[in-house]
Amino acid sequence: MAARRQLGRVRRLVVKVGTSLVAEPGTGPDPDRIAALAAEIAGAREGRETVLVTSGAIATGMARLALPVRPRSIPEKQAAAAVGQSALMWYYEAAFKRHGTAVGQVLLTAQDIGDRARYLNARNTLLALLRFGVLPIVNENDTVAVEEIKVGDNDNLSALVASLIDADLLVLLTDVEGLYTGDPATDPGARVIDTVESVTDDVTRLVYNGTGAGAVGGMATKLQAAQKAAAAGVPMVIASGRKQGVLARILKGEPVGTYFAPKADRLGARKRWIAFAVTPQGRLVVDAGARQALTHHGKSLLPSGVVDVEGDFAAGEVVALVGDGREFARGLVNFDAGELRRIRGAKTRDIAARLGYKSFDEVIHRDNLVIL
Numbered sequence: 001m002a003a004r005r006q007l008g009r010v011r012r013l014v015v016k017v018g019t020s021l022v023a024e025p026g027t028g029p030d031p032d033r034i035a036a037l038a039a040e041i042a043g044a045r046e047g048r049e050t051v052l053v054t055s056g057a058i059a060t061g062m063a064r065l066a067l068p069v070r071p072r073s074i075p076e077k078q079a080a081a082a083v084g085q086s087a088l089m090w091y092y093e094a095a096f097k098r099h100g101t102a103v104g105q106v107l108l109t110a111q112d113i114g115d116r117a118r119y120l121n122a123r124n125t126l127l128a129l130l131r132f133g134v135l136p137i138v139n140e141n142d143t144v145a146v147e148e149i150k151v152g153d154n155d156n157l158s159a160l161v162a163s164l165i166d167a168d169l170l171v172l173l174t175d176v177e178g179l180y181t182g183d184p185a186t187d188p189g190a191r192v193i194d195t196v197e198s199v200t201d202d203v204t205r206l207v208y209n210g211t212g213a214g215a216v217g218g219m220a221t222k223l224q225a226a227q228k229a230a231a232a233g234v235p236m237v238i239a240s241g242r243k244q245g246v247l248a249r250i251l252k253g254e255p256v257g258t259y260f261a262p263k264a265d266r267l268g269a270r271k272r273w274i275a276f277a278v279t280p281q282g283r284l285v286v287d288a289g290a291r292q293a294l295t296h297h298g299k300s301l302l303p304s305g306v307v308d309v310e311g312d313f314a315a316g317e318v319v320a321l322v323g324d325g326r327e328f329a330r331g332l333v334n335f336d337a338g339e340l341r342r343i344r345g346a347k348t349r350d351i352a353a354r355l356g357y358k359s360f361d362e363v364i365h366r367d368n369l370v371i372l
Protein backbone atom coordinates (compact mmCIF):
# COMPACT_ATOMS: atom_id res chain seq x y z
CA MET A 1 0.00 0.00 0.00
CA ALA A 2 1.32 3.39 -0.91
CA ALA A 3 1.64 5.85 1.94
CA ARG A 4 -0.56 8.94 1.87
CA ARG A 5 0.89 12.07 0.43
CA GLN A 6 2.03 14.34 3.19
CA LEU A 7 1.38 17.64 1.55
CA GLY A 8 0.71 20.34 4.08
CA ARG A 9 -0.32 23.80 3.13
CA VAL A 10 2.07 24.78 0.36
CA ARG A 11 3.16 28.39 0.73
CA ARG A 12 6.25 28.30 -1.41
CA LEU A 13 6.27 26.34 -4.63
CA VAL A 14 8.86 25.61 -7.32
CA VAL A 15 7.56 24.40 -10.68
CA LYS A 16 9.96 23.06 -13.28
CA VAL A 17 8.83 22.87 -16.88
CA GLY A 18 10.65 20.61 -19.32
CA THR A 19 11.69 21.55 -22.84
CA SER A 20 9.15 19.28 -24.49
CA LEU A 21 6.32 21.23 -22.85
CA VAL A 22 7.29 24.60 -24.20
CA ALA A 23 9.32 24.19 -27.37
CA GLU A 24 10.08 21.85 -30.22
CA PRO A 25 13.59 21.77 -31.66
CA GLY A 26 12.22 22.34 -35.17
CA THR A 27 9.54 24.91 -34.60
CA GLY A 28 10.44 26.63 -31.35
CA PRO A 29 8.12 27.77 -28.59
CA ASP A 30 4.51 26.74 -28.70
CA PRO A 31 2.50 29.84 -27.66
CA ASP A 32 -0.65 27.85 -26.89
CA ARG A 33 1.18 25.54 -24.54
CA ILE A 34 3.00 28.39 -22.86
CA ALA A 35 -0.34 30.17 -22.43
CA ALA A 36 -1.86 27.06 -20.85
CA LEU A 37 1.10 26.68 -18.48
CA ALA A 38 0.93 30.35 -17.57
CA ALA A 39 -2.75 29.95 -16.69
CA GLU A 40 -1.95 26.95 -14.46
CA ILE A 41 0.91 28.71 -12.74
CA ALA A 42 -1.06 31.94 -12.30
CA GLY A 43 -3.74 29.85 -10.57
CA ALA A 44 -1.17 28.18 -8.33
CA ARG A 45 0.28 31.56 -7.37
CA GLU A 46 -2.87 32.60 -5.61
CA GLY A 47 -1.84 32.72 -1.97
CA ARG A 48 1.48 31.11 -2.73
CA GLU A 49 4.99 32.25 -3.57
CA THR A 50 6.01 30.54 -6.76
CA VAL A 51 9.22 30.17 -8.75
CA LEU A 52 9.25 28.79 -12.28
CA VAL A 53 12.30 26.92 -13.55
CA THR A 54 12.08 26.54 -17.29
CA SER A 55 14.02 24.67 -19.92
CA GLY A 56 13.73 25.23 -23.62
CA ALA A 57 16.24 27.98 -24.33
CA ILE A 58 18.47 25.86 -26.51
CA ALA A 59 15.54 24.27 -28.38
CA THR A 60 14.07 27.72 -28.98
CA GLY A 61 17.41 29.05 -30.18
CA MET A 62 17.82 26.08 -32.52
CA ALA A 63 14.49 26.88 -34.12
CA ARG A 64 15.31 30.59 -34.43
CA LEU A 65 18.68 29.83 -35.99
CA ALA A 66 17.21 27.06 -38.17
CA LEU A 67 19.68 24.53 -36.78
CA PRO A 68 18.43 21.04 -37.63
CA VAL A 69 20.37 19.23 -34.90
CA ARG A 70 21.48 20.22 -31.40
CA PRO A 71 24.84 21.96 -31.83
CA ARG A 72 27.83 19.98 -30.64
CA SER A 73 30.32 22.76 -30.12
CA ILE A 74 30.03 24.71 -26.90
CA PRO A 75 30.07 28.18 -28.49
CA GLU A 76 27.27 27.17 -30.86
CA LYS A 77 25.21 25.71 -28.04
CA GLN A 78 25.76 28.89 -26.07
CA ALA A 79 24.82 31.00 -29.07
CA ALA A 80 21.61 29.01 -29.47
CA ALA A 81 20.87 29.49 -25.78
CA ALA A 82 21.47 33.24 -26.04
CA VAL A 83 18.99 33.57 -28.88
CA GLY A 84 16.53 31.14 -27.34
CA GLN A 85 16.55 32.44 -23.78
CA SER A 86 15.42 35.92 -24.73
CA ALA A 87 12.81 34.58 -27.15
CA LEU A 88 11.50 32.19 -24.51
CA MET A 89 11.27 34.99 -21.94
CA TRP A 90 9.39 37.09 -24.43
CA TYR A 91 6.74 34.36 -24.69
CA TYR A 92 6.51 34.05 -20.91
CA GLU A 93 6.26 37.84 -20.50
CA ALA A 94 3.36 37.94 -22.91
CA ALA A 95 1.61 34.91 -21.44
CA PHE A 96 1.90 36.02 -17.80
CA LYS A 97 0.93 39.60 -18.62
CA ARG A 98 -2.56 38.33 -19.40
CA HIS A 99 -2.77 37.25 -15.76
CA GLY A 100 -1.33 40.50 -14.46
CA THR A 101 1.84 38.69 -13.35
CA ALA A 102 5.20 40.41 -13.65
CA VAL A 103 8.13 38.09 -14.34
CA GLY A 104 11.85 38.39 -13.65
CA GLN A 105 14.61 36.41 -15.30
CA VAL A 106 17.19 34.70 -13.08
CA LEU A 107 20.02 32.83 -14.80
CA LEU A 108 22.19 30.66 -12.57
CA THR A 109 25.25 28.46 -12.94
CA ALA A 110 26.57 25.80 -10.59
CA GLN A 111 29.10 28.35 -9.37
CA ASP A 112 26.37 30.71 -8.25
CA ILE A 113 25.07 27.96 -6.02
CA GLY A 114 28.41 26.36 -5.15
CA ASP A 115 30.06 29.47 -3.78
CA ARG A 116 28.65 30.16 -0.32
CA ALA A 117 28.51 33.96 -0.74
CA ARG A 118 26.94 33.74 -4.19
CA TYR A 119 24.50 31.11 -2.90
CA LEU A 120 23.23 33.51 -0.26
CA ASN A 121 23.13 36.27 -2.83
CA ALA A 122 21.03 34.18 -5.23
CA ARG A 123 18.72 33.29 -2.36
CA ASN A 124 18.29 36.94 -1.40
CA THR A 125 17.52 37.94 -4.97
CA LEU A 126 14.88 35.24 -5.36
CA LEU A 127 13.28 36.14 -2.03
CA ALA A 128 13.26 39.83 -2.96
CA LEU A 129 11.51 39.03 -6.25
CA LEU A 130 8.92 37.01 -4.34
CA ARG A 131 8.38 39.90 -1.92
CA PHE A 132 7.77 42.18 -4.89
CA GLY A 133 5.10 39.77 -6.06
CA VAL A 134 7.13 38.88 -9.14
CA LEU A 135 7.31 35.41 -10.65
CA PRO A 136 11.03 34.55 -10.93
CA ILE A 137 11.73 32.53 -14.06
CA VAL A 138 14.95 30.58 -13.62
CA ASN A 139 17.14 28.77 -16.13
CA GLU A 140 20.76 27.73 -16.19
CA ASN A 141 22.94 30.47 -17.62
CA ASP A 142 23.70 28.43 -20.71
CA THR A 143 25.35 31.25 -22.62
CA VAL A 144 28.37 31.39 -20.35
CA ALA A 145 28.30 28.16 -18.39
CA VAL A 146 30.77 25.65 -19.77
CA GLU A 147 30.42 22.03 -18.68
CA GLU A 148 32.67 22.28 -15.63
CA ILE A 149 30.62 24.99 -14.02
CA LYS A 150 27.19 23.73 -15.05
CA VAL A 151 24.52 22.04 -13.04
CA GLY A 152 23.83 20.49 -16.44
CA ASP A 153 20.12 19.84 -16.27
CA ASN A 154 17.14 21.73 -14.97
CA ASP A 155 15.80 18.84 -12.87
CA ASN A 156 18.79 19.11 -10.55
CA LEU A 157 18.76 22.90 -10.88
CA SER A 158 15.11 23.07 -9.77
CA ALA A 159 15.86 20.92 -6.70
CA LEU A 160 18.74 23.24 -5.80
CA VAL A 161 16.44 26.22 -6.20
CA ALA A 162 13.77 24.56 -4.05
CA SER A 163 16.39 23.95 -1.37
CA LEU A 164 17.81 27.46 -1.78
CA ILE A 165 14.49 29.16 -1.02
CA ASP A 166 13.14 26.53 1.43
CA ALA A 167 10.20 25.62 -0.79
CA ASP A 168 7.37 23.44 0.55
CA LEU A 169 6.90 21.61 -2.74
CA LEU A 170 8.75 20.99 -6.00
CA VAL A 171 6.74 19.95 -9.04
CA LEU A 172 8.50 18.67 -12.16
CA LEU A 173 6.15 18.96 -15.11
CA THR A 174 7.16 16.76 -17.99
CA ASP A 175 5.62 14.87 -20.90
CA VAL A 176 5.10 11.57 -19.04
CA GLU A 177 2.65 10.78 -16.27
CA GLY A 178 5.25 10.08 -13.61
CA LEU A 179 7.77 7.41 -12.66
CA TYR A 180 6.81 4.13 -14.33
CA THR A 181 7.51 0.57 -13.29
CA GLY A 182 8.80 -0.09 -16.84
CA ASP A 183 9.05 1.46 -20.26
CA PRO A 184 5.47 2.49 -21.12
CA ALA A 185 6.32 2.46 -24.83
CA THR A 186 7.12 -1.24 -24.91
CA ASP A 187 5.71 -2.68 -21.69
CA PRO A 188 1.89 -2.66 -21.59
CA GLY A 189 2.01 -3.59 -17.90
CA ALA A 190 4.06 -0.52 -16.97
CA ARG A 191 2.22 1.67 -14.51
CA VAL A 192 2.83 4.93 -12.75
CA ILE A 193 4.17 4.63 -9.20
CA ASP A 194 2.06 6.73 -6.83
CA THR A 195 4.50 7.27 -3.98
CA VAL A 196 8.23 6.81 -3.55
CA GLU A 197 9.18 6.87 0.12
CA SER A 198 12.88 7.03 -0.56
CA VAL A 199 15.01 6.89 -3.71
CA THR A 200 16.81 3.62 -3.03
CA ASP A 201 18.95 1.61 -5.44
CA ASP A 202 15.86 -0.47 -6.23
CA VAL A 203 14.01 2.61 -7.38
CA THR A 204 16.96 3.77 -9.45
CA ARG A 205 17.14 0.37 -11.13
CA LEU A 206 13.48 0.60 -12.02
CA VAL A 207 13.95 3.64 -14.03
CA TYR A 208 13.18 3.68 -17.64
CA ASN A 209 15.51 6.41 -18.77
CA GLY A 210 13.92 7.67 -21.96
CA THR A 211 14.74 11.19 -23.05
CA GLY A 212 12.68 13.08 -25.59
CA ALA A 213 14.19 15.00 -28.47
CA GLY A 214 15.73 18.21 -27.18
CA ALA A 215 15.44 17.08 -23.58
CA VAL A 216 18.47 16.79 -21.37
CA GLY A 217 17.51 14.84 -18.32
CA GLY A 218 15.07 11.96 -18.54
CA MET A 219 14.20 10.06 -15.38
CA ALA A 220 17.75 9.64 -14.09
CA THR A 221 18.18 13.36 -13.41
CA LYS A 222 14.65 13.50 -11.99
CA LEU A 223 15.61 10.91 -9.40
CA GLN A 224 18.75 12.87 -8.55
CA ALA A 225 16.51 15.89 -8.10
CA ALA A 226 14.23 13.82 -5.86
CA GLN A 227 17.19 12.88 -3.65
CA LYS A 228 18.28 16.49 -3.32
CA ALA A 229 14.74 17.67 -2.60
CA ALA A 230 14.17 14.90 -0.06
CA ALA A 231 17.38 15.77 1.80
CA ALA A 232 16.24 19.39 1.91
CA GLY A 233 12.91 18.29 3.35
CA VAL A 234 11.03 19.28 0.20
CA PRO A 235 8.39 16.87 -1.18
CA MET A 236 8.49 16.47 -4.95
CA VAL A 237 5.95 15.43 -7.58
CA ILE A 238 6.64 14.36 -11.17
CA ALA A 239 3.57 14.76 -13.34
CA SER A 240 2.45 15.35 -16.89
CA GLY A 241 2.34 19.01 -17.85
CA ARG A 242 0.01 18.15 -20.70
CA LYS A 243 -2.92 17.48 -18.38
CA GLN A 244 -5.10 20.49 -17.80
CA GLY A 245 -5.43 21.48 -14.17
CA VAL A 246 -2.53 19.29 -13.09
CA LEU A 247 -0.99 21.83 -10.71
CA ALA A 248 -4.27 22.61 -9.00
CA ARG A 249 -4.90 18.91 -8.48
CA ILE A 250 -1.43 18.30 -7.07
CA LEU A 251 -1.85 21.20 -4.67
CA LYS A 252 -5.12 19.70 -3.45
CA GLY A 253 -3.22 16.52 -2.62
CA GLU A 254 -4.89 14.42 -5.32
CA PRO A 255 -2.99 11.32 -6.47
CA VAL A 256 -1.54 12.80 -9.64
CA GLY A 257 1.82 11.62 -10.99
CA THR A 258 4.50 10.28 -8.65
CA TYR A 259 5.03 11.73 -5.20
CA PHE A 260 8.47 11.60 -3.54
CA ALA A 261 8.36 11.88 0.22
CA PRO A 262 10.79 14.25 1.93
CA LYS A 263 13.22 12.99 4.57
CA ALA A 264 11.99 13.53 8.10
CA ASP A 265 15.45 14.48 9.34
CA ARG A 266 15.92 17.30 6.89
CA LEU A 267 19.46 18.58 6.53
CA GLY A 268 20.13 22.12 7.70
CA ALA A 269 20.84 24.73 5.04
CA ARG A 270 24.59 24.63 5.51
CA LYS A 271 24.81 20.84 5.28
CA ARG A 272 22.56 20.87 2.22
CA TRP A 273 24.99 23.24 0.65
CA ILE A 274 27.91 20.92 1.46
CA ALA A 275 26.04 17.85 0.21
CA PHE A 276 24.57 19.10 -3.01
CA ALA A 277 25.36 22.60 -4.07
CA VAL A 278 29.10 22.32 -4.41
CA THR A 279 31.04 20.20 -6.86
CA PRO A 280 33.59 18.26 -4.77
CA GLN A 281 37.14 19.33 -5.56
CA GLY A 282 38.68 15.97 -4.70
CA ARG A 283 38.10 12.53 -3.20
CA LEU A 284 39.37 10.87 -0.06
CA VAL A 285 39.37 7.10 -0.01
CA VAL A 286 38.84 5.92 3.56
CA ASP A 287 39.19 2.51 5.19
CA ALA A 288 36.33 0.36 6.48
CA GLY A 289 36.88 1.35 10.09
CA ALA A 290 36.71 5.06 9.35
CA ARG A 291 33.65 4.56 7.22
CA GLN A 292 31.90 2.73 10.01
CA ALA A 293 32.89 5.39 12.55
CA LEU A 294 31.53 8.14 10.31
CA THR A 295 28.31 6.50 9.18
CA HIS A 296 27.32 4.72 12.41
CA HIS A 297 28.99 6.46 15.29
CA GLY A 298 28.81 10.14 14.39
CA LYS A 299 32.59 10.57 14.49
CA SER A 300 34.85 13.03 12.68
CA LEU A 301 37.29 11.84 10.01
CA LEU A 302 40.85 11.49 11.32
CA PRO A 303 44.05 11.19 9.24
CA SER A 304 44.46 7.54 10.29
CA GLY A 305 41.36 6.53 8.29
CA VAL A 306 42.45 8.14 5.04
CA VAL A 307 43.89 5.63 2.58
CA ASP A 308 44.20 7.73 -0.55
CA VAL A 309 43.90 11.34 -1.64
CA GLU A 310 42.68 12.15 -5.14
CA GLY A 311 42.63 15.54 -6.79
CA ASP A 312 43.98 18.92 -5.91
CA PHE A 313 42.05 20.97 -3.38
CA ALA A 314 42.59 23.68 -0.83
CA ALA A 315 41.73 23.56 2.87
CA GLY A 316 38.10 24.59 3.31
CA GLU A 317 36.90 23.05 0.06
CA VAL A 318 34.37 20.26 -0.26
CA VAL A 319 35.63 16.73 -0.94
CA ALA A 320 33.82 13.44 -1.50
CA LEU A 321 34.50 10.49 0.81
CA VAL A 322 34.76 7.11 -0.85
CA GLY A 323 34.59 3.72 0.81
CA ASP A 324 34.20 0.37 -0.93
CA GLY A 325 34.41 2.18 -4.25
CA ARG A 326 31.33 4.29 -3.51
CA GLU A 327 30.90 7.87 -2.50
CA PHE A 328 29.10 7.88 0.83
CA ALA A 329 29.73 11.31 2.31
CA ARG A 330 30.92 14.83 1.61
CA GLY A 331 32.60 17.33 3.83
CA LEU A 332 34.65 20.48 4.24
CA VAL A 333 38.25 19.45 4.56
CA ASN A 334 40.67 21.04 7.05
CA PHE A 335 43.86 20.33 5.10
CA ASP A 336 44.85 20.84 1.48
CA ALA A 337 45.60 17.90 -0.80
CA GLY A 338 49.37 18.16 -0.35
CA GLU A 339 49.15 18.19 3.44
CA LEU A 340 46.75 15.28 3.42
CA ARG A 341 49.07 13.19 1.28
CA ARG A 342 51.69 13.66 3.98
CA ILE A 343 49.47 12.84 6.94
CA ARG A 344 47.22 10.14 5.53
CA GLY A 345 47.28 7.03 7.67
CA ALA A 346 48.98 8.93 10.53
CA LYS A 347 47.88 9.02 14.15
CA THR A 348 46.57 12.41 15.26
CA ARG A 349 49.56 12.84 17.58
CA ASP A 350 51.91 12.47 14.58
CA ILE A 351 50.35 15.27 12.51
CA ALA A 352 52.73 17.92 13.86
CA ALA A 353 55.80 15.78 13.19
CA ARG A 354 54.76 15.08 9.61
CA LEU A 355 53.77 18.64 8.72
CA GLY A 356 56.05 20.63 10.98
CA TYR A 357 52.95 22.26 12.46
CA LYS A 358 49.51 21.20 13.57
CA SER A 359 46.38 23.11 12.71
CA PHE A 360 43.63 20.55 13.26
CA ASP A 361 43.11 17.10 14.75
CA GLU A 362 40.39 16.12 12.32
CA VAL A 363 40.60 15.91 8.55
CA ILE A 364 36.87 16.66 8.41
CA HIS A 365 35.02 17.70 11.53
CA ARG A 366 31.70 16.04 12.18
CA ASP A 367 29.88 19.38 11.92
CA ASN A 368 31.18 19.82 8.40
CA LEU A 369 30.35 16.30 7.26
CA VAL A 370 27.25 14.99 5.52
CA ILE A 371 26.53 11.30 5.13
CA LEU A 372 24.72 10.78 1.81
Ligand code: GLU
Pocket (backbone or CB within 6 Å): 018, 019, 054, 055, 056, 057, 058, 059, 139, 140, 142, 152, 153, 154, 155, 215, 216, 217
Ligand atom coordinates in the same frame (compact mmCIF):
# COMPACT_ATOMS: atom_id res chain seq x y z
N1 GLU B 1 18.95 24.93 -19.76
C1 GLU B 1 18.57 24.16 -20.91
C2 GLU B 1 17.72 24.98 -21.86
O1 GLU B 1 17.02 25.84 -21.45
C3 GLU B 1 17.77 22.96 -20.55
C4 GLU B 1 18.33 22.03 -19.57
C5 GLU B 1 17.34 20.91 -19.26
O2 GLU B 1 16.38 20.74 -20.02
O3 GLU B 1 17.50 20.22 -18.28
O4 GLU B 1 17.73 24.76 -23.03
